[in-house]
Amino acid sequence: MTKMADSSVDVIEGCRLPVLRKNQENEDEWPLAEILSVKEVPGRKLYYVHYIDFNKRLDEWVTPERLDMKKLQFPKKEAKTPTKNGLPGSRPSSPEREVVRAAGTGPQHPPSRPPQPQAQQKSLPTKTSIPDFQVLQQQVQRKSLDLNLQTATAPSRGKTLPTPKRKAESVSLATQVSPATPVPSLPGSAEASQVSVYPANGTARRPMPNQPGRKRKQPPNCGGTDEIIKVFQYNSPRCANVYLPPGEDSQDSSDGIPSAPRMTGSLVSDRSHDDIVTRMKNIDCIELGRHRLKPWYFSPYPQELTTLPILYLCEFCLKYLKSLKCLQRHLTKCNLRHPPGNEIYRKGTISFFEIDGRKNKTYSQNLCLLAKCFLDHKTLYYDTDPFLFYVMTEYDSKGFHIVGYFSKEKESTEDYNVACILTLPPYQRRGYGKLLIEFSYELSKVEGKTGTPEKPLSDLGLLSYRSYWSQTILEILMDLKPDNGERPQITINEISEITSVKKEDVISTLQYLNLINYYKGQYILTLSEDIVEGHERAMQKRHLPIDPKCLHFTPKDWSKRGKW
Numbered sequence: 001m002t003k004m005a006d007s008s009v010d011v012i013e014g015c016r017l018p019v020l021r022k023n024q025e026n027e028d029e030w031p032l033a034e035i036l037s038v039k040e041v042p043g044r045k046l047y048y049v050h051y052i053d054f055n056k057r058l059d060e061w062v063t064p065e066r067l068d069m070k071k072l073q074f075p076k077k078e079a080k081t082p083t084k085n086g087l088p089g090s091r092p093s094s095p096e097r098e099v100v101r102a103a104g105t106g107p108q109h110p111p112s113r114p115p116q117p118q119a120q121q122k123s124l125p126t127k128t129s130i131p132d133f134q135v136l137q138q139q140v141q142r143k144s145l146d147l148n149l150q151t152a153t154a155p156s157r158g159k160t161l162p163t164p165k166r167k168a169e170s171v172s173l174a175t176q177v178s179p180a181t182p183v184p185s186l187p188g189s190a191e192a193s194q195v196s197v198y199p200a201n202g203t204a205r206r207p208m209p210n211q212p213g214r215k216r217k218q219p220p221n222c223g224g225t226d227e228i229i230k231v232f233q234y235n236s237p238r239c240a241n242v243y244l245p246p247g248e249d250s251q252d253s254s255d256g257i258p259s260a261p262r263m264t265g266s267l268v269s270d271r272s273h274d275d276i277v278t279r280m281k282n283i284d285c286i287e288l289g290r291h292r293l294k295p296w297y298f299s300p301y302p303q304e305l306t307t308l309p310i311l312y313l314c315e316f317c318l319k320y321l322k323s324l325k326c327l328q329r330h331l332t333k334c335n336l337r338h339p340p341g342n343e344i345y346r347k348g349t350i351s352f353f354e355i356d357g358r359k360n361k362t363y364s365q366n367l368c369l370l371a372k373c374f375l376d377h378k379t380l381y382y383d384t385d386p387f388l389f390y391v392m393t394e395y396d397s398k399g400f401h402i403v404g405y406f407s408k409e410k411e412s413t414e415d416y417n418v419a420c421i422l423t424l425p426p427y428q429r430r431g432y433g434k435l436l437i438e439f440s441y442e443l444s445k446v447e448g449k450t451g452t453p454e455k456p457l458s459d460l461g462l463l464s465y466r467s468y469w470s471q472t473i474l475e476i477l478m479d480l481k482p483d484n485g486e487r488p489q490i491t492i493n494e495i496s497e498i499t500s501v502k503k504e505d506v507i508s509t510l511q512y513l514n515l516i517n518y519y520k521g522q523y524i525l526t527l528s529e530d531i532v533e534g535h536e537r538a539m540q541k542r543h544l545p546i547d548p549k550c551l552h553f554t555p556k557d558w559s560k561r562g563k564w
Contacts, residue, residue, distance in 0.1 A: 345552070417443065437468045
């Protein structure tokens, strides 16, 4: 039963209350939502709501009838007194609280110490007014020292620290992992102990946390990414449980600490646009060729176009126009029937075009504006000079129609081979996303590099990359064949070189698939029947692989080209 809104209560921006919406099963639900904006249309009000803990693409305008006014929460007032750190609700640092507590009165003092005079309570603590200031200062320094010691010894828990002589030789899998891909902390050593991979009838056991009071046998040191991985075939392996420290499910930091803002790339942090305007969709509908798209996020199109019911785009040059008549006149003048730039790949109806962001600035900017409608984290709109754009198209009798694209920096100091990647909504769930990812790694193979996408990935991008990494790595492990009667061997570095996938992504994928186990004093990779069958089913659906023979691409050394 629909809950009616109470007209006597004025709902303002910042209020929170349950809002009626349909879930995936087309059932009514009342999730908590925040009012971002209010507007009046003839006869009634409309409220733009953001559903708490839901993706912003689900934000929408709702009518008052969908609001549950009985549970209305008004926004809290901002703190009037500024704090020392400049953040509302923040507390002073621990040393300052200790000193102020020593100078206070009443319960702040131990019972044995008499209260201080009223005049001393208001004075700031100094070394002369507080007799035990030096003691407190030493305690603070001791706490800092303890924290430093814990931080220094935390990675080496469960194993002995390498001596300075062996430090250069000791390489741990955990130390080679980027903050974006947390993986198990595996001990490192120069000794080459074997890591086994074998198909098994049973599934691998889940990692078990250490129990209090229970001592575990210290495992021998395992090698780094150069360690040989042998393939054993056991019918019913008996794997010992191993505790693998769980990592934060974050693309930014493995220890939960926010990473520093990016100064380069398409995801460079720009807090100046983090306001209420950019949190709201400003375009209602986009007509692109034979498709009409509903944008998911804000995009900085000109203000005068945001009031239009439909924004029209030329599907070949991506120029935006305000009416269908303007689009028809434009099509009589536009000579493009494909994206500008060089066609570097064609197989069947699929083509890829390489576009220089400096030479084709207008097209690149229009492409970024379109992509921002479906990418929440994207901040690159106009400075396209340092980027290359690879646009995937589908060909028919009318021309080459854009399906998706990815961009990459001409010079990346962090081995990024993708800056932004997008498959347009009409072409999603058809395998084009993985095709874009596979093509980006094919370019890395030609360049002789390993690559990784820029972080953070969107939710859909993360799913696509995890799926591609899993299929690619499992395909290599399952295709290993014995050599001279011995079990096949491979290293993580070799997997990285074959696939051009960065080592950190290889290791994180093995952890994501739960393949890493501890068995008879060594780390092993266990392929269960479920994983094998799931991989075979996925490979049967993968009907659009990239053919390297159809790629005509010559990498350029942008470091020798001055300003690109």
